Amino acid sequence: MNDKFPIASTAALIAEPARSAMLLTLLGGRALAAGELARAANVSAQSASMHLSQLLQGGLVEVAQDGRHRYYRIASPEVAHAIEALGVISTRPRPYHLPAKNEAIRYARTCYDHLAGELAVKLTDAFVRKRLLVPRGERDYEITVRGEELLAEWRIDIEGLRRMRRSFAHRCLDWTERRDHLAGAVGAAVCQKLLDSRWIIRERNSRAVQVTSTGRRNLEALIASN
Amino acid sequence: MNDKFPIASTAALIAEPARSAMLLTLLGGRALAAGELARAANVSAQSASMHLSQLLQGGLVEVAQDGRHRYYRIASPEVAHAIEALGVISTRPRPYHLPAKNEAIRYARTCYDHLAGELAVKLTDAFVRKRLLVPRGERDYEITVRGEELLAEWRIDIEGLRRMRRSFAHRCLDWTERRDHLAGAVGAAVCQKLLDSRWIIRERNSRAVQVTSTGRRNLEALIASN
DNA sequence: CATATATTTCAGTTTTCCCTGAAGTATGCA
């Protein structure tokens, strides 16, 4: 690879369809074994192995060995962010309506470690409408006292999150909705709470998440304007 | 191009060294003619033309015709942001010291429409130290009353900037310094002020800017702790 | 109107890199 053009090299890593499929799958936030990624990208094990070693060399993913499996994951939030930023400029404004095949992933999915898609946007909108969350500046949210009450009720350690070195509560631009939703440490904690409560469950090998019936009830109550 | 993998297609556009060189040059913020971009990327006119038509088709650049020249520019702040985000994950932590050739561009350059590099980081640090600017959240700055006084003194229309749809004052992560500096509408206005006052001047066909002697005096006074 | 310049288009060649089949390494299990 051309070391004189580091950006071009990185872009080339993402430019290959199989590799970008793997990265997109890994944006789901979980570490996945080489074989799972091969299937997700619809390529042979040999190809996947080569692609993964390139991604590893390029610093886009990390690997952890566990027995005879090798689990790959996105190397850093910055990598996730760069891929998301590429997504923002790659998705053309929605034409009429998209194939039903994509509906699930458009409705609710994970975005690295927080929730994205229509559900995330609706939930964030509801939080803002109910003033649990207030937009601050162009990139962040502020948690109000009422917001902190909800987080406390959900057993989320707010002060712990504040102490983390990562962004506390920032806005993330959604590809499909082209609207902001909650990200950062709080976004990740909220997503974890929904998973822990089994309001949503991850689909296998996909970024999409399914809303359970319990989840639907609770989320609708949460989103309902009152 | 593969329409089923929009991110891969966009990445492929950036992945070609000549095209990425053109994009990086255009990140300087000015529209440049096809011929100038061909020279900047060190390719023939024919190649450049082909590459530019691809970038155009991909929506990464826009073009404006003026006589027999065709001036290309970055299509949107989102495109600039995606390229910058790729830059963040492409630049390895500085080894020892980099070739002198890059010193100018490391010291002061434009980043789309605001100032970047060591100078930008120092200036931003000074603003924060003097409390003209206060970090707010993880991604924004807030302008203090003292900060507004300086901007007013510089004949920058603060309320006009606030009304713009773009980000007002956010942080931008610098590739070379790996530190935040001032971006957004205020960052752009400050950069324009420095150019208008001829404290800095653009180098031809480069993102680097030179600090004039007047500029050095004024900037040193500004940065000096008092 | 003729000529020079800026840019694009076209066709052919070369290069790059991705895929595949086969073989190699490492781990788990009986």
Next chain:
DNA sequence: TGCATACTTCAGGGAAAACTGAAATATATG
């Protein structure tokens, strides 16, 4: 120890894309 599984490495064939030279188009200039 022997075999199955998970993954990686290697070598060769093939396809996509970039470069080059030549020609076309459009605009400025004398």
